[in-house]
Amino acid sequence: xxxxxxxxxxxxxxxxxxxxxxxxxxxxxxxxxxxxxxxxxxxxxxxxxxxxxxxxxxxxxxxxxxxxxxxxxxxxxxxxxxxxxxxxxxxxxxxxxxxxxxxxxxxxxxxxxxxxxxxxxxxxxxxxxxxxxxxxxxxxxxxxxxxxxxxxxxxxxxxxxxxxxxxxxxxxxxxxxxxxxxxxxxxxxxxxxxxxxxxxxxxxxxxxxxxxxxxxx
Amino acid sequence: xxxxxxxxxxxxxxxxxxxxxxxxxxxxxxxxxxxxxxxxxxxxxxxxxxxxxxxxxxxxxxxxxxxxxxxxxxxxxxxxxxxxxxxxxxxxxxxxxxxxxxxxxxxxxxxxxxxxxxxxxxxxxxxxxxxxxxxxxxxxxxxxxxxxxxxxxxxxxxxxxxxxxxxxxxxxxxxxxxxxxxxxxxxxxxxxxxxxxxxxxxxxxxxxxxxxxxxxxxxxxxxxxxxxxxxxxxxxxxxxxxxxxxxxxxxxxxxxxxxxxxxxxxxxxxxxxxxxxxxxxxxxxxxxxxxxxxxxxxxxxxxxxxxxxxxxxxxxxxxxxxxxxxxxxxxxxxxxxxxxxxxxxxxxxxxxxxxxxxxxxxxxxxxxxxxxxxxxxxxxxxxxxx
Numbered sequence: 149x150x151x152x153x154x155x156x157x158x159x160x161x162x163x164x165x166x167x168x169x170x171x172x173x174x175x176x177x178x179x180x181x182x183x184x185x186x187x188x189x190x191x192x193x194x195x196x197x198x199x200x201x202x203x204x205x206x207x208x209x210x211x212x213x214x215x216x217x218x219x220x221x222x223x224x225x226x227x228x229x230x231x232x233x234x235x236x237x238x239x240x241x242x243x244x245x246x247x248x249x250x251x252x253x254x255x256x257x258x259x260x261x262x263x264x265x266x267x268x269x270x271x272x273x274x275x276x277x278x279x280x281x282x283x284x285x286x287x288x289x290x291x292x293x294x295x296x297x298x299x300x301x302x303x304x305x306x307x308x309x310x311x312x313x314x315x316x317x318x319x320x321x322x323x324x325x326x327x328x329x330x331x332x333x334x335x336x337x338x339x340x341x342x343x344x345x346x347x348x349x350x351x352x353x354x355x356x357x358x359x360x361x362x363x364x365x
Numbered sequence: 366x367x368x369x370x371x372x373x374x375x376x377x378x379x380x381x382x383x384x385x386x387x388x389x390x391x392x393x394x395x396x397x398x399x400x401x402x403x404x405x406x407x408x409x410x411x412x413x414x415x416x417x418x419x420x421x422x423x424x425x426x427x428x429x430x431x432x433x434x435x436x437x438x439x440x441x442x443x444x445x446x447x448x449x450x451x452x453x454x455x456x457x458x459x460x461x462x463x464x465x466x467x468x469x470x471x472x473x474x475x476x477x478x479x480x481x482x483x484x485x486x487x488x489x490x491x492x493x494x495x496x497x498x499x500x501x502x503x504x505x506x507x508x509x510x511x512x513x514x515x516x517x518x519x520x521x522x523x524x525x526x527x528x529x530x531x532x533x534x535x536x537x538x539x540x541x542x543x544x545x546x547x548x549x550x551x552x553x554x555x556x557x558x559x560x561x562x563x564x565x566x567x568x569x570x571x572x573x574x575x576x577x578x579x580x581x582x583x584x585x586x587x588x589x590x591x592x593x594x595x596x597x598x599x600x601x602x603x604x605x606x607x608x609x610x611x612x613x614x615x616x617x618x619x620x621x622x623x624x625x626x627x628x629x630x631x632x633x634x635x636x637x638x639x640x641x642x643x644x645x646x647x648x649x650x651x652x653x654x655x656x657x658x659x660x661x662x663x664x665x666x667x668x669x670x671x672x673x674x675x676x677x678x679x680x681x682x683x684x685x686x687x688x689x690x691x692x693x694x695x696x697x698x699x700x701x702x703x704x705x706x707x708x709x710x711x712x713x714x715x716x717x718x719x720x721x722x723x724x725x726x727x728x729x730x731x732x733x734x735x736x737x738x739x740x741x742x743x744x745x746x747x748x749x750x751x
Contacts, residue, residue, distance in 0.1 A: 200743050222565075224662065255373045
């Protein structure tokens with residue numbers, strides 16, 4: 149199978165008051181089409197940074213990230229266009245624009261304006277169909293997280309990158325969100341970053357990231 | 366086909382739903398615009414007052430000898446040789462001073478033969494609104510209503526140097542009638558002012574020249590260039606002459622207007638740009654997530670620029686409405702009762718104040734572009750943005 153996302157010898161470091169901090173140390177990672185991968189590790193191990201590098205939001209200081217065999221463009225706007233078309237991003241904090249309804253928030257990511265039917269079908273599966281015209285402040289944290297999942301899935305992306313999507317939810321809600329995410333992925337591949345191993349099951353290929361070094365898989 | 370969803374990034378939607386948050390920007394621009402309208406528009410009083418005082422020169426031309434004390438028969442013969450002149454009448458011309466917004470204006474006091482007055486008023490399109498016409502051989506005058514108001518004169522009041530030594534108008538006159546209309550004048554009796562016992566008889570005569578219909582330019586050309594022994598012989602006071610004098614007197618006024626507009630625009634632009642940056646920073650999560658999900662910065666800058674422009678235009682239009690409405694009210698309450706002419710609806714301030722939204726929007730867009738370039742979506746998404 150051809151890899152949709154591939155990290156080759158990725159290094160990431162930054163300079164802080166404590167000197168040079170190495171966040172990622174030569175990461176090799178491959179995500180096949182339809183594959184579900186999970187990266188676990190303690191806080192500060194570099195999980196989120198890895199996800200941001202995979203999403204093209206962070207340029208690695210060494211190595212390369214390839215999307216469908218081609219490196220992420222260095223140009224920010226070209227990378228943004230590619231990300232919008234192919235990557236669905238779910239974050240720990242479900243950031244929604246407060247003055248827009250849930251429907252409008254989802255539309256901020258949509259590539260086309262004729263997605264109403266698809267959006268409604270996905271919203272029904274996520275259990276938020278009747279909340280689409282609500283503003284975020286009227287939604288619970290769990291509902292907002294489902295809204296951000298809907299936003300990530302609106303363009304039927306090839307890859308969904310989820311950064312601790314359950315961190316702010318209780319266990320039951322977190323588990324439900326992960327289940328809903330898996331059920332609605334379609335053919336998309338998934339990279340789930342979490343520190344909570346209870347929410348992952350056998351369907352995930354699990355990696356362990358510790359001190360910037362990726363193991364397992 | 367699935368129904369189309371409207372673009373959630375459209376600027377009108379943001380402005381509509383965040384109106385209260387944007388009110389300070391809107392109000393500052395509106396208030397600055399209205400303040401400029403209120404300060405700059407009344408300065409047209411200088412030009413308008415002079416124009417009103419000299420409006421009548423569109424109907425006739427006043428001439429006086431340039432080289433002689435009085436009109437000699439030979440000089441009058443030269444005048445009468447003007448093929449474009451319809452008729453001329455001897456007049457005396459003085460000035461009635463009255464307070465303007467700043468300083469004083471001078472309205473002509475023209476003294477005719479009493480029998481000429483009705484025809485003269487007819488030519489000027491003025492009608493007696495209060496009182497009566499001056500009697501023959503009397504110091505009675507009729508006065509433009511606004512000049513009387515500016516001077517604080519009522520019907521029956523006397524004015525002139527003989528009444529008040531500070532008054533520059535020689536002699537003394539009694540107001541017996543008031544008229545309105547465009548031409549600001551005071552009209553009185555020539556015979557009385559020419560009486561040898563009266564001080565105004567010392568002043569030389571002028572000739573009021575009426576051109577044949579449609580021939581005023583040709584008539585004035587003759588008066589301006591007629592020569593005797595190679596010398597110009599007439600001082601010609603017509604609309605062109607006066608307009609030229611007004612233009613020279615007021616040529617530095619635009620300097621002040623431009624300076625005020627530039628200073629206001631600079632200050633307002635800075636304040637508006639800062640406020641827009643503050644509003645932008647309060648929306649930092651919005652732009653962080655939009656960049657993260659793949660919206661291009663160019664599209665986001667376009668959104669910000671459109672929002673800023675719409676807000677700038679809205680503030681400017683609101684300011685114009687407030688400014689002109691406020692000026693109309695103030696004109697009604699303060700200027701009109703004092704006989705001060707202000708062209709309230711003078712559009713000059715519209716063009717001058719247009720610099721406010723243009724400069725403030727440009728400054729805001731530059732500042733927002735800089736802010737947008739500094740947006741670090743990672744820091745925002747991970748809650749590390751400061």
